[in-house]
Amino acid sequence: MATRTLVFGLLVVTLLAAVAGAEELSKRRLFIALDAVPYQIAADVMNPALGDEALFQGFEGPVRLVSTFPSSTSVALPGILGPIGLERSPGYEARFFDWQEGKVRGGGAVSYGRIEFPWRDFFDWGRKGVAGSAIEAVKPVKSGIKRLRNAMDDFVRSDKDEFWIYSAATDIAGHVLSPQAHVDFFKALDEMILEARQASPDRPFDVVVFSDHGMDGGEPLINVFKPAKRALKQAGYRSKKRLKGTEDVVLTPFGLVSNFEAYTVDENKGRVAEILAAVEGVDLCAYKLEEGWRIESHRGNATLQQKEVDGELWWKYEPHHGDPLQFQDLVPAMEEEGQVRDGWLSDAACFEATVVAENPDPFYRIAHAFELTTNPASVICSASRGYMYGAPHTGVLAQIGKGHLRWTHGALNREATLGFLFSDVAGWEAPEAVRFDRAILPFHDAAEGEPETKLSKSSQ
Ligand SMILES: [Zn+2]
Structure with missing residues (x-):
């Protein structure tokens, strides 16, 4: 009798659990x-x-x-x-x-x-x-x-x-x-x-x-499209809609956003990034290297490398001059926590350390900027705060921006x-x-x- 009650009890419990489970599953x-x-x-x-x-x-x-x-x-x-x-x-x-x-x-x-x-x-x-x-x-x-x-x-x-x-x-x-x-x-x-x-x-x-x-944003944003185009021209590049000659650089201004891209042959990437990063209102430009990435900025330049060890990502950030991603100040604390090995920085720690920094999660995001579209840029740039980039005449936002556009996005900040x-x-x-x-x-x-x-x- 006792066994039967127990079995019956278990059955009820199991059924209830099944019903609860089914309800959980059917929830939209x-x-x-x-x-x-x-x-x-x-x-x-x-x-x-x-x-x-x-x-x-x-x-x-x-x-x-x-x-x-x-x-x-x-x-x-x-x-x-x-x-x-x-x-x-x-x-x-x-x-x-x-x-x-x-x-x-x-x-x-x-x-x-x-x-x-x-x-x-x-x-x-x-x-x-x-x-x-x-x-x-x-x-x-x-x-x-x-x-x-x-x-x-x-x-x-x-x-x-x-x-x-x-x-x-x-x-x-x-x-x-x-x-x-x-x-x-x-x-x-x-x-x-x-x-x-x-x-x-x-x-x-x-x-x-x-x-x-x-x-x-907040204040009227300044468009860096024309100064960027001018800087390329002064350096001897031609701004085109097609890539034919080695001196051609394609820009694709459209909506009023705070990022922009340049397309050119591989040999030009370094020089084009330097030129664009020096334009007032451009915070930094990045491009892909054979191994890793390079960042050019008015704050200096650096290379970035990535490796994977046992499924964990690690980064090597090497400034050659200055500290374009404003990261060096974060390294001592990461070292103290054992998140740096032979100069390589743990990805999880980099994420955590930069979530509320001026440029959140910069390594991973810059690296993926060349992966998240099927037509990646040769050089991708982030505008400084207070600036934007776009065509004066195309797109819905450009029409609105004829007044003074004050708010946008696209940048790394x-x-x-x-x-x-x-x-x-x-x-x-x-x-x-x-x-x-x-x-x-x-x-x-x-x-x-x-x-x-x-x-x-x-x-x-
Ligand atoms: Zn938008």
Whole structure:
């Protein structure tokens, strides 16, 4: 009799566990990407000191999401979502240099539909062509919140277990107004999530909200495109749309962002990087060497090397003059903690030491700047704070920028870089910060054969 009760009891316990497990499995998951919302805004609205006024009660985080370099969408989203299967973009921006065709492509309304940027199709609810963003530019907060509401309604009606929403309007609002405009999006989203839960009590869901990069600025930004072009010309290079002669350098100005790229033959890379890094308003330029990378800056220059030992990454940062990445001051503390071996610095320690530094996670991000697009730049540069780069006449942002654009991103610096992530997925504990290619893995299985993002061994 006692044995039977025990067996019966065990059976009940097992069944209950199975039911609980099944319920856990059937919970839907909603992913929301809010383009360009800085970490600080998320931290402000979720500040526990606000008590009942704090938004997103019951959520963990926000975490600092350390974006890619360049800190902009066509690179950052594949950086963040690549580990779960999103393919890379053909360029850093809609307008880019195509190595195979040997010329500049993209950026027009027609090519928008013709040239594939896989991230644009990744989301269940995302952006629908350039027209959408032009309309959003007029009243980005109002129209953006309306679109977000439509997206949430679609999610509630959808039978998908996993649903992905992308908001472009937060990017436009950040550029033309300021990141403070994102507070209104957060207030609206907080309500929308509560309403969606009330509307579907029998279909529980958890939520992961994140952004792809931050936003920096405040004062009218100065465009370094013309001075950069002039400096190349004075040094004897020709700025072209095609690469034909060895003296040709291709620039691809498009949106008003704080990074830019140059494309040229390998022999020119060093000289072009030196010339561009010396332009006022350019913080640093980097290019790939046979082994490692080289950084040129008005603060000096350095080489960077990487090695892998037993699955762990190590970096060697060797300034030849000055300290372009402002890293040397961090080394003694790392040495004390045993994070330096024969001059090689532990990757995990480098990440931790630089999350809130002027240039977060610079080694890994510079190295990946040449991996995260299928048409990598010969030389990639980061503008100084207060500066931007772009074409005076192309792109939605350039149109808006005719006034005085005050906010943008793309650069290596902290404000442009730090996005956020928060979630109410059960069991997830929010770390201080997370690197772009690790951010989504706690919430989603890795794509097959892609457990993590690694640098390819090939030259491109
Ligand atoms: Zn933007």
